[in-house]
Amino acid sequence: METKYTLIENVNLITAIDSKDNIYWNDDLINEKNISVLIENDKIAEISSKISKSGIDKVIDGNDKLLMPSLINTHTHSPMNLFRGLADDLELDTWLNEYVWPVESGLNGDLCYLGAQIAIMEMIKSGTTCFSDMYFFMDYVAKAVEDGGLRAVLSNGMIDFSDEEKRKNEFKESENLIKKWNNKSDGRIKVFFGPHSPITASKELLTGVREKANKYDVGINIHMNETQKEIENILNQYNMRPFEYLNEIGFLDGDVLAAHCVWLSDNEIDIIKEKDIKVSYNPGSNMKLASGIAPISDLIEKNICVSLGSDGVASNNNLDLFEEMKLASLLQKVDTLNPKSLTAEQTIKMATINGARALGLENEIGSIEIGKKADMILVNTNSIAMSPSVNSLISHLVYSANGSTVDTTICNGDILMENKNLNVFNEEESLKNLNLATSKLKKVLN
Ligand SMILES: O=c1[nH]cnc2c1ncn2[C@@H]1O[C@H](CO)[C@@H](O)[C@H]1O
Numbered sequence: 001m002e003t004k005y006t007l008i009e010n011v012n013l014i015t016a017i018d019s020k021d022n023i024y025w026n027d028d029l030i031n032e033k034n035i036s037v038l039i040e041n042d043k044i045a046e047i048s049s050k051i052s053k054s055g056i057d058k059v060i061d062g063n064d065k066l067l068m069p070s071l072i073n074t075h076t077h078s079p080m081n082l083f084r085g086l087a088d089d090l091e092l093d094t095w096l097n098e099y100v101w102p103v104e105s106g107l108n109g110d111l112c113y114l115g116a117q118i119a120i121m122e123m124i125k126s127g128t129t130c131f132s133d134m135y136f137f138m139d140y141v142a143k144a145v146e147d148g149g150l151r152a153v154l155s156n157g158m159i160d161f162s163d164e165e166k167r168k169n170e171f172k173e174s175e176n177l178i179k180k181w182n183n184k185s186d187g188r189i190k191v192f193f194g195p196h197s198p199i200t201a202s203k204e205l206l207t208g209v210r211e212k213a214n215k216y217d218v219g220i221n222i223h224m225n226e227t228q229k230e231i232e233n234i235l236n237q238y239n240m241r242p243f244e245y246l247n248e249i250g251f252l253d254g255d256v257l258a259a260h261c262v263w264l265s266d267n268e269i270d271i272i273k274e275k276d277i278k279v280s281y282n283p284g285s286n287m288k289l290a291s292g293i294a295p296i297s298d299l300i301e302k303n304i305c306v307s308l309g310s311d312g313v314a315s316n317n318n319l320d321l322f323e324e325m326k327l328a329s330l331l332q333k334v335d336t337l338n339p340k341s342l343t344a345e346q347t348i349k350m351a352t353i354n355g356a357r358a359l360g361l362e363n364e365i366g367s368i369e370i371g372k373k374a375d376m377i378l379v380n381t382n383s384i385a386m387s388p389s390v391n392s393l394i395s396h397l398v399y400s401a402n403g404s405t406v407d408t409t410i411c412n413g414d415i416l417m418e419n420k421n422l423n424v425f426n427e428e429e430s431l432k433n434l435n436l437a438t439s440k441l442k443k444v445l446n
């Protein structure tokens with residue numbers, strides 16, 4: 001294969017520098033002007049103030065642009081792009097039982113491919129190039145990731161409700177997904193186990209997942225402590241809170257990515273800390289479903305790795321992580337009545353380097369450093385949202401910008417969007433198919 005060189009010239013660079021010591025919150029965020037970055041195939045080869053243009057295949061002018069690591073969404077259900085706006089203003093239980101699960105019963109692989117495809121376009125357009133997904137028909141989602149050029153950690157959502165037959169099937173599905181897709185598509189795809197939650201997955205399923213995750217050396221993606229109701233349910237069954245129960249059965253380790261973590265006791269926070277559990281904070285979904293406010297400021301104080309997630313668009317209702325960063329920060333400030341809670345700097349770390357750590361990808365992505373994969377975005381600084389640019393661009397990124405400020409998106413060295421033009425998929429055609437598909441799926445609700 002011939003070597004491909006891409007050069008980004010004269011750009012304003014903002015990135016965390018990975019401290020590599022499991023201190024999750026004190027990495028510096030650097031901001032340097034007039035930097036050039038050389039990409040060799042899929043990797044960052046050089047970062048300096050001047051790089052020669054000879055032998056370069058593609059030069060990108062970085063004037064009026066800011067270069068940063070692309071954002072990492074650690075909790076999504078990408079095919080749910082079929083269901084945006086399907087059922088609003090409901091709490092989780094009603095939303096799932098009366099609306100989402102009935103329409104999901106009509107899904108098939110092709111529909112999940114379509115939903116994931118639209119999610120991927122939405123993410124590329126808003127500057128995200130890596131996501132952690134849990135859903136069904138994940139073989140088709142993997143194909144959409146392969147075709148769309150993104151990076152993803154995929155998990156088959158495992159639900160058995162204590163039924164042995166269902167449990168066997170879920171393990172078969174999950175193991176097939178691992179065998180077929182883990183480390184595939186030039187290493188862009190990884191597979192995790194995805195027990196849905198301690199309510200929907202039995203003790204046998206959870207202990208089986210721990211055993212097999214060790215065997216295959218893959219991580220675990222699970223919903224935890226999202227609503228008070230769910231915690232009462234576990235307390236009634238086991239006389240323990242959810243993290244205490246999972247600790248008791250030997251499920252917890254540093255490879256567990258726990259989404260939500262809204263309601264946590266002090267003892268549960270200690271367990272999360274001790275086991276180095278990775279948290280995915282989903283402020284938009286937690287607000288919309290009126291689930292509650294995750295105690296992120298407390299977790300940060302204890303040096304717990306917190307990353308950022310959107311959840312599916314049926315509960316968010318979009319995948320724009322710039323909007324999510326703003327929600328993430330503002331919600332912590334109003335919760336603690338402390339304006340210093342979750343600063344703009346911390347929020348960018350949450351959405352980049354800590355996202356990489358949460359997925360075990362810190363050696364590959366999450367910062368712009370030599371040797372890492374070229375996953376990065378250019379943000380237009382000559383824009384109203386990013387002005388006045390003489391003020392802090394880090395502040396603008398979190399408190400002012402949204403995904404539409406992203407101009408160019410690069411993943412694994414490939415330019416997936418340039419000057420706002422998508423280089424993958426056919427947006428118009430997909431949206432037409434989406435309307436047809438959703439109107440059919442919705443019929444079960446009438
Ligand atoms: O916030 C959430 N909490 C719990 N389940 C969810 C949430 N969002 C989506 N799903 C559901 O999780 C399964 C994924 O395999 C799907 O049934 C999806 O609708």
Ligand SMILES: [Zn+2]
Binds near residue numbers: 077223259311312
């Ligand atoms: Zn979820």
